[in-house]
Amino acid sequence: GEDVEQSLFLSVREGDSSVINCTYTDSSSTYLYWYKQEPGAGLQLLTYIFSNMDMKQDQRLTVLLNKKDKHLSLRIADTQTGDSAIYFCAENPGSARQLTFGSGTQLTVLP
């Protein structure tokens, strides 16, 4: 199957950490991605992780991958109001080139 699931909403206070979770079903996925979409805009690639890694850190972003549970998370440290956006998790199943996206998590950062 090709289902990627995310919770729809997350609210955090400015300065706190945000954790956005994602579950996927295709164990053949070799790359998993996080994209950010601001209102009315396209998708901005934030980071990605190769399936043989457990963790990847990139400045304020930390990606954790649990292959056994097919669970991916994105942690944003010191969340800022500019981080308010929709965050999409996507997988790249090994058998195909196209990406399969989750429905997105709307992150709201409160002052």
Added chain:
Amino acid sequence: NAGVMQNPRHLVRRRGQEARLRCSPMKGHSHVYWYRQLPEEGLKFMVYLQKENIIDESGMPKERFSAEFPKEGPSILRIQQVVRGDSAAYFCASSSGLAQETQYFGPGTRLLVL
């Protein structure tokens, strides 16, 4: 700026008209993907093209929708006889074609069918 370009950014059509959406891939990229985003939903794959070839159109509706990527010029997604349900944001992404390579997205075309 050699990013993925899409035009128009916004397109309004009446039911029954045709919509043509254009995508110019990032410089050096020869692979193009089209995705559709319905309101409040994630992106759904439609079609994957290389120059002059459709590689995978498994996500394309069987009727009214077609896509091309000619040797010269942008990729075109064409929707004939549009209906209200075609209202969505259509995103194009490009890659260089290496296996598992990252796709970079354009800003999208928002299509509204009245």
